[in-house]
Structures are given as C-alpha cells and as structure tokens.
Amino acid sequence: MKKNLKWIILGIILVIVVAIGIIVIINEVQFHYEVEEISEYNYFVLIQENKYGVVDKNGNVIIEPNYMAVQIPNPSKPIFICVNSYNKDTNQYDTIVYNEKKEELLSEYESIQALSIDTDIESNPYEKSVVKYSQDGKYGLLNLEGKKITEPIYDDISSVNYKEGTFTVKQDGKVGVINMKGKVIIPCEYETITSDNYYNEADNNKTTGFIVSKKTDQGYRYGYINYRGRVILDTEYTELERVTEIQDQDEIYLIAFQDGQAGLLKNKDVILNFEYEDIQYSALNDFFIVQRNGKQGVVTKSGETILNTEYDSILYGGIYLNAIKDNQTLIFDLQGNQIETSNISVTPTNNPNYYIAVNQDDIYTVIDAEGNVLIDNNYAYIEYVTGDYFIVAKNGKNGIIDGTGKNVVSLKYTSIFRLNDTNLLQAEISQTNTIELYNLQMEQIASMDEAIIREYNVSSNNDQRYIMLASDSDFAYYDVNGNQLQAKDILKNNTLFARKINDQWGFVDSNGNLKVQNEYEMVTDFNEYGFAGIKKDGKWGVINQEGIVIQEPIYILDWIQPTFLGKYYRINAWYGDARYSNDILEETNNE
Secondary structure, eight states, X not given: OHHHHHHHHHHHHHHHHHHHHHHHHHHXXXXXXXXXXXXXXXXXEEEETTEEEEXXXXXXXXXXXXXXXXXXXXXXXXXEXXXXXXXXXXXXXXXXXXXXXXXXXXXXSSEEEOOBOOOSXXXXXXXXXXXXXXXXXXXXXXXXXXXXXXXXXXXXXXXXXXXXXXXXXXXXXXXXXXXXXXOEEEEEEESEEEEOOOOBTTTBTTTOOEEEEEEETTEEEEEXXXXXXXXXXXXXXSEEEEOTTSOOXXXXXXXXXXXXXXXXXXXXXXXXXXXXXXXXXXXXXXXXXXXXXXXXXXXXXXXXXXXXXXXXXXXXXXXXXXXXXXXXXXXEETTSOEEOOSEEEEEEXXXXXXXXXXXXXXXEEEEOTTOOEEEEEEESEEEEEETTEEEEEETTEEXXXXXXXXXXXXXXXXXXXXXXXXXXXXXXXXXXXXXXXXXXXXXEEEEESSOEXXXXXXXXXXXXXXXXXXOSXXXXXXXXXXXXXXXXXXXXXXXXXXXXXXXXXXXXXXXXXXXEEEEESEEOOOOTXXXXXXXXXXXXXXXXXXXXXXXXXXXXXXXXXXXXXXXXXXXXXXXXXXXXXXXXXXXXXXX
C-alpha cells in the first residue's frame, strides 16, 4: 500500500511538473511574435484633387480617388482601408475595406482602422501585421487575414512607438499593454504607460520596457516594468527615467526621484541613495555627474566616487575631467587624480599615434601619447578621419590635413563629413550647393554644382550600398569606396539605361546601343517598377521599359530625380508612406 502511495505521489508530481512546463511553453509562445515584413511594395496611395485612392506598382488605379483618406497597413498586401468620414458623436471613422478586386472585406465590423506608429527602421507609418476594429463602441485587434486576435473589450488601442507589435490598451479609464498575439503584458491598472525608449542593435526595440504611473493623493507616482511584464520598481517615485545609453537589457539603470531627491538604481538595487538634486549620465566615459547642494561630483556606475560633490560644474574632456571651482578650472584624470596640463580636453582617436587636444582658448591640436604636439596651427576644430588624416576648421572654412599638418584638401568648404557606412567624404560649398566627393586616400572623385546625394541599399540586409550624386542636369553612381558605377552594374533587372550624349539625354541598352533618342534635357534611370522620368521644355513625363512614352512631359516638378509610377509622380511623403498624383500644378514642393 505504501509502495502504491509512493508511485501515486510521484505520478501527481510528474503531472504537476508537466503541467507547469506546458504553461511555461505556452507563455513563452505568447510572448514571442514576429512582425510581418514588407516583402515588396505593391500598392500606394493615390491623390487627385485632395481625394484619395489606390494605385498598384504597375501604375493601374485599383481604388478610384473618391475618399477622405486611404490607409494601406502593409503595402505588399491588398488591404485598403478607405475613410468616408469622421463621426464626432462616436469618435470613429466611417470606413470601408477593399481588396485588389474592390471586393469589400471585414464588413461585419463597425469600423476598421490602421494603427499609426513611428519607427526609425522604415517609412511605412502603420502596424504591418494587425488592424484595429470596433463593435458597440469597443475596440479589438484583427490580423490582416481578418482573424480576431482579441474581443472588442477595450476603450482604445494605440501602438507603442518604435516597438511594433506592442500596444497600449485602455479599459475603464486605466491603461495596460498587450502584444499582437493578444497576450496581456501589463494589466489595465495604470494611469499612464510610456516606453522607456531603450534600443540596441541586436534586437532593436524588442526589450524596450515601460514607465508606468498611478495617481495618489500626493500626485502621480511612477514605477518600472520590463518588456516581459515583470514589475521592477513599484509606483513610488515622483520622476523616473531609464539610462538608455547603457546597452544591457538585463542591467537596467534608472534615475529616480523621491521627495525631490534623485537616486540611481540598477534594477531593484539602489546604487546611489536619494540625496542628489540631479544625476546625469555621460556615455563618453561611462560615469555619472551628480549634484548636491548646488555642487557637482562624479561617480561610477557601481556608485564609487571619483570626484566629491564640491565643484561648481564638471565637464568631460575625453580622458580628462574638467572641474570648475571658485572660477578656477582644475584638470583630473579619469581616476580622480589632479594633473597639470595646458589642455582641458584630450580625446583618443582610432589611431594610437594620435590624440586630439583642446586648450583653454578652445584651440585644437594633435598630440601623441606622450603629449608631444604634432599639429599646432590654431585650428578651431579637428576631427580624426582615418589613417593619418584629419578634418580641420579655421576661419569658418573646412579642409583636410595629414599627420604632419600638410594640407591635402584645401580649406575652402562649408562642411566636410564622412558619408554613412561608406569610405567617402562629402565636402560642401553652401554658396553654390556644390558637393565634392573624396575617397579615403583624399583623392577627389566627383564634383557637381546644385547637387544632392542619395543613398541606396541593393539588398535588404544593407550589405551592398551605393550612392547617387545628382543635379538638374546630370547624375552618377558610386560604390562605397568611390568607384564610379555604371547603371547596368547596379540596376540588373533593367534593359534600358540613361545616357547623356551631346548634352542631351536618351536611353541605351546594356551594349550601349541607342534605343530611345537623346532628345531630353534630363531623365531618370528606370526604377524597380519599370518607369523612368523624361524632361523636355522644363516639364516631366514618363516612359516605360519598352521605350514607350506613357505620359508626355506636362508636370512641373521642383525636385531632382523625381520618381514615377505609371503616369503618376511621387509627391511629399505623409508620415513616411509613398503617395502619388497626376495633378497638374504650376509648382510642386520639394520631396
């Protein structure tokens, strides 16, 4: 009997363990979600005389422009939310949803709305995987196939900006958070919920947490909940912010205030007690500047004191700390040792042979590791580029020098900077809008007046990039190292390519044979949808990949290298989404 009881108990324990495991797995599945991607842009908003419709990538009108607004949640899918009007009594939009055949979808719901969201990643302004629906004055979520994710139980649903697939929801005047699977991350029991704005390169905003508040007799009190819904800090602080520059999703640093005094916490642990007037983080040196009784000091992330709170102000100067006391500037190293030096800032570069120093007169020099001056020519600014090269500024002009101080690019530019993710420097002269490009050997590879730069990614993972340098009368392509590219090298699906012949533009095939007569004052290359712009007598028209003019030049467009879709031109983006029109205007604003 005892033996049987033992096995019964073991069996019950096993069942409990298995049940707990299943619950954990289900919970993990509900936490994990994948936001839909835009596989290709197939549909765009069409505007005619302030009415909205839909045009496809071939330039065909799918939905006539008869509506107050049109929302396309995912431009790769044929789901178009057409807005007829706004009902002030119900605070709802009167909408109708169509597919590409103009068949009505989701008609069983009172209203369907795309969920607006701000994102740094792409231009689409809406949640790409779900929409909001309403019934009897309440809201729920649907996926784009029309499957119900949540019942209509919420007073409102809004996207969390920069955290796609996560939503704040409101019930009975309180807010909470759910994800696109309907999983409740934070129950509806708070007055306000805001994102902590944390971001890292590995998983973007997936581990962004939340600052929450509750209203008390003493006012609002704030707490912190992580991305999984775990309460890290209860709502007992008068102010709260996350130090988002510290890139560690598990070590969450929070600056909090109690009774007007600031403290520092790492997760739940108090690093600095609540005895400061202010705490500010410096990502450059990974320190905190703290202030007490009007005086400042410096502490580390672990709470170790570098400088006591006895200085009028403290500034970081690369490998130095500048502490001002009684109108005197004292220089300390990063360990808090006072040193004697004529420089208030010394910043290491990526080259161990060079340090950029700034003295008390704000004059920049270049020194070596021992402090010997290598470059000293009263520059107002010096920035390390690569190898032995530096961007310098003097008398309001910018140029480039080498490690001996020799000018290698003349000091004549309004600005010089390195183009994003390239081995190119862009030098500009503002008076003529001149752009000149230099490679990292400081060789000039291009120069163009009244020009713009556009950057392109050939692949979705950004591993192939090129740039276009363009003006009203010319354009050229370059790779990230400054090598000039032919259109056929990068526009591999095209059969015709723009070519300038005797100061007039036409189109040639991949062998250079002229296929469209060079009779235009400017053209664009064919875009991914098979359309190119042609300009004659100051007006733009459209030609297709077969060399057929589908729109004679009638549009006056101000911007360089306009984009076309069929006979429609792209106008200013609204919240980032591409919109097209064929309205004929005397003048159109720049894109």
